[in-house]
Amino acid sequence: MLLFHHPISAPSRFIRLMLAEYREDAELREEQPWQRRPEFLQLNPAGTLPVLIGEAGVAIVGAFAISEYLDETRGPMMRDSRLMPDSPLGRAEVRRLVDWFLVKTEADVTRALARERVYKLQMSPAQGGGAPDSTVLRTARANIRQHMRYLGWLAKSRDWLAGERLSLADLAAGAAVSVLDYLGEIDWTAEPAARDWYHRIKSRPSFRDLLADRVRRLPPASHYADLDF
Amino acid sequence: MLLFHHPISAPSRFIRLMLAEYREDAELREEQPWQRRPEFLQLNPAGTLPVLIGEAGVAIVGAFAISEYLDETRGPMMRDSRLMPDSPLGRAEVRRLVDWFLVKTEADVTRALARERVYKLQMSPAQGGGAPDSTVLRTARANIRQHMRYLGWLAKSRDWLAGERLSLADLAAGAAVSVLDYLGEIDWTAEPAARDWYHRIKSRPSFRDLLADRVRRLPPASHYADLDF
DSSP: OEEEEOTTOHHHHHHHHHHHHTTOOOEEEEOOGGGOOHHHHHHOTTOOSOEEEOTTSOEEESHHHHHHHHHHHHGGGGGGGOSSOSSHHHHHHHHHHHHIIIIIHIIIIIHHHHIIIIIHHHSOGGGTOSSOOHHHHHHHHHHHHHHHHHHHHHHHHSSBTTBSSOOHHHHHHHHHHHHHHHTTOOOTTSOHHHHHHHHHHHTSGGGHHHHTOOBTTBOOOTTTTOTTO | OEEEEOTTOHHHHHHHHHHHHTTOOOEEEEOOGGGOOHHHHHHOTTOOSOEEEOTTSOEEESHHHHHHHHHHHHGGGGGGGOSSOSSHHHHHHHHHHHHIIIIIHIIIIIHHHHIIIIIHHHSOGGGTOSSOOHHHHHHHHHHHHHHHHHHHHHHHHSSBTTBSSOOHHHHHHHHHHHHHHHTTOOOTTSOHHHHHHHHHHHTSGGGHHHHTOOBTTBOOOTTTTOTTO
16 A cells, blocks of 8 residues: 655554554655645545555545545454444444544644744745744744634543553544644643653554654654653 | 534534434434533533534534544434444545535635624624625635635536535534625536535435524515525
């Protein structure tokens, strides 16, 4: 399998974590969506990440479609390590939280910070590259607190974010938080329960590859790869 | 079951269509999400629509979680009328398109037009009500063309949008298009294949309730409920 991804894209990281948890190998290919490469737009006319070329050679587009596809085709063999609960209501709660972290947190916080602080470094001036827009940064940063508070509340109320077992909800949150943590945007003193949860998920073998990611011209926050942050 | 919805919310309409296609009755309750009612925020801290109170009395939040829940619990009994294909790759294509119409079209076009032209009529000045912002309207309207072109391309290439059978992809597109059509925002002469497809889906019994919707102070475009538009 082949995954088109970007290291500072939370939905891409979500699928990388899921592939690792389900012990699937996929070749990673970095895509810069703002280039709007015609070959990539043929795979995904929306021009967004991630896109997985599955074992049948067909493009599976978007974190939502890919995660459900991987769970449908691999989940049943994972038994107790399956990342989706068995009950329809349990699955609904996991999907609500995947949506929260990969659509809402993405729109309120992550996409803006990734674009302003990372993508703009890699874009040409004609593509919109250049200095970050301080108004956009300020709005996104103001929103982080609410999202971290909700994460803290979930982490305090439950063993894992969607209930008793690790699920796709934890991977979605881990993907979003790890992007923000790379950028040094998280105040870990404010939400101790969220910090404990992140410590647990960050220590999983599936996280290793993400912690080794480095973006050209922007090294991670000093504690980013530290398991005792 | 009880569905919290708004008549001019595409994700709410998507679930209403699905409930009708699966012949499920649900009481409809109109929610104005900008009111941020504490009781509603308890059901869904994201404050978004739709929310379904299922037969177990538990809140199922968001179009993505609700549609998968209804398909998991009702789909198998629907046999040939099931709105999700049997193959994992077929399902991935349906999910890609649901995502396209309910996340991308929503962000590029529908949410902005609904907010500027409808919600602002119903909001108090303190809530952000008032005249539409012409810059926002202009941007959203410029994006409609690209979305209608893509819909036209899908309608020309396939029997239904995701393949040979009616699926959730058609309901998601129908929900988004019907909101824009209520508002008279669609130029039907530009995309004849999209028009033929919309004519087919609009004629289904599941669409009847949507065509009877009326918003206070904003009557629909004259052809909105007309099956020979």
